[in-house]
Amino acid sequence: MTTSTNGKFDRKPLIAGNWKMNMDHVQGITLLQKLAWTLSDARHDYSRVETAVFPPFTDLRGVQTLVQGDKLKLVYGGQDLSPEDEGAYTGDISGAFLAKLGCAYVLVGHSERRSIHGETDELLNRKVKAAYRNNLTPVLCAGEGLEIRQAGTHVDHTLNQVRAGTVGLTSEQVCELVVAYEPVWAIGTGEVAGPQDAQEMCAAIRAELGELFDADSAAKVRLLYGGSVKAANVAAILRERDVDGVLVGGASLDAAEFANIVRFEKHLLTA
Numbered sequence: 001m002t003t004s005t006n007g008k009f010d011r012k013p014l015i016a017g018n019w020k021m022n023m024d025h026v027q028g029i030t031l032l033q034k035l036a037w038t039l040s041d042a043r044h045d046y047s048r049v050e051t052a053v054f055p056p057f058t059d060l061r062g063v064q065t066l067v068q069g070d071k072l073k074l075v076y077g078g079q080d081l082s083p084e085d086e087g088a089y090t091g092d093i094s095g096a097f098l099a100k101l102g103c104a105y106v107l108v109g110h111s112e113r114r115s116i117h118g119e120t121d122e123l124l125n126r127k128v129k130a131a132y133r134n135n136l137t138p139v140l141c142a143g144e145g146l147e148i149r150q151a152g153t154h155v156d157h158t159l160n161q162v163r164a165g166t167v168g169l170t171s172e173q174v175c176e177l178v179v180a181y182e183p184v185w186a187i188g189t190g191e192v193a194g195p196q197d198a199q200e201m202c203a204a205i206r207a208e209l210g211e212l213f214d215a216d217s218a219a220k221v222r223l224l225y226g227g228s229v230k231a232a233n234v235a236a237i238l239r240e241r242d243v244d245g246v247l248v249g250g251a252s253l254d255a256a257e258f259a260n261i262v263r264f265e266k267h268l269l270t271a
């Protein structure tokens, strides 16, 4: 990445697969081997796009062994982390443990954690800070539900989540930040937000981060769209100026489909 123009082409596209609670550690290795094989078979230029997977915690040790052993050009991360680094927090996973397993990223505040586990903005801000403290890049997830979208307050709602999640960060930290805009009504539903919807929100998030921090740092933040992304719709989404990548759920469980999403540039001409 260069800092010369601070435009879209300075931000490396990030194609991320969130496996959610799918794939045990044996299935996970098979999926990753298939993915690596598919990408290498197509002589994919790994250097142009960053590919990341977010497997369940129990898969991470096996993923680390495979990625390091076979020198795969993939990075990986956890789907969540504790706001604390160690101690009496039964069932929680420390960011320090994720870092030790070679994780580069960690998801923070996925809508399923917000809704099913009642995670608050205040807690998520502590998790974002725990990620930085442990040299993990947080992927802060934000986005509105259907009622909010229908009421037309989706931009305010999402910006509030981003504001709350980034309280107390330094500009240097913000430069590394990844924010995933995932409208809840588009997750796992087959409903995909239009490219213009994704662009509208990503531009608003970048502008807000520019106000909160500074324009140069905001220009470096990578903004992802998530919600029913597939090989057939990824290129149109990634043509948008402020959309720098995608966070893929269901389609990341199919190696061939996910590989086609990673190779989105190939579909750009026809999008």
Ligand SMILES: O=C(CO)COP(=O)(O)O
Residues within 6 Å of the ligand: 018, 110, 182, 186, 187, 188, 189, 190, 226, 227, 228, 229, 247, 248, 249, 250, 251
């Ligand atoms: O939640 C998502 C990724 O984090 C999106 O899931 P789907 O791609 O299955 O809609």
